[in-house]
Amino acid sequence: VQLQASGGGLVQAGGSLRLSCVTSGRTFSGYVVGWFRQAPGKDREFVAAIKWSSRHTTYGDSVKGRFTISRDNAENTVNLQMNNLKPADTAIYYCAAGRRIITSSQTNANQYDYWGQGTLVTVSS
Numbered sequence: 001v002q003l004q005a006s007g008g009g010l011v012q013a014g015g016s017l018r019l020s021c022v023t024s025g026r027t028f029s030g031y032v033v034g035w036f037r038q039a040p041g042k043d044r045e046f047v048a049a050i051k052w053s054s055r056h057t058t059y060g061d062s063v064k065g066r067f068t069i070s071r072d073n074a075e076n077t078v079n080l081q082m083n084n085l086k087p088a089d090t091a092i093y094y095c096a097a098g099r100r101i102i103t104s105s106q107t108n109a110n111q112y113d114y115w116g117q118g119t120l121v122t123v124s125s
Contacts, residue, residue, distance in 0.1 A: 001025040001114045003033075005095045008119030011085055015123070019080040021095030021116055028052040032101040033078040035069065036109055037091035037121075046107035047093070050078060058106045062088070085123045092118040 007019040021033060034049035048069040049058045057069050068081040078095060096112035105111045 001097065003095050003097060003114055003116035005093065005116040005119045007080075008093060008121045010122045010124065013086055013123055013125050015085050016081070016083045017085065017121060019082065019093055019095075019119060019121070021078045021080075023076045023078065023097065028076070028097065031097050031099050032106055032112075033071070033095060033097045034106060034112060035078075035080050035093055035095055037089075037093045039091040042091075044094075044109050045091075046109070048080060049101075049106040056103070058103060060107065082121070085121075087123045087125045090121060090123050092120050094118045 002024045004022040007017060011017055029052055031052045032049050035047040036044050037047050038044045046060045047063055048067055050069045050071055055071055066084045070079050095116045097114045098112035101111045
């Protein structure tokens with residue numbers, strides 16, 4: 001299983017970025033794909049997750065209403081559209097996948113078995 005995250009960069013506050021996580025190596029039916037982020041000196045934080053089959057989504061409180069997670073069928077890709085970015089959103093963003101993670105556990109990084117390499121998002125004020 002491979003997860004390849006991309007799309008990070010430098011953006012001004014209020015701007016937008018779109019992160020992509022390309023999945024490969026297996027069928028992801030029954031899996032949850034999530035995004036986490038980690039800022040320097042801080043713990044890894046849950047951002048959003050999507051169930052592969054049902055497309056049910058879950059969001060962290062700090063990004064609700066600004067970020068949208070979606071799945072692209074044709075390209076086996078999970079996207080994270082980030083709008084109205086704030087300096088506090090600056091972090092390395094990681095995508096991850098785990099099998100049959102119940103909704104209440106999707107915020108827990110330990111539930112995910114596979115991780116991508118991370119992509120850096122920097123939001124300037």
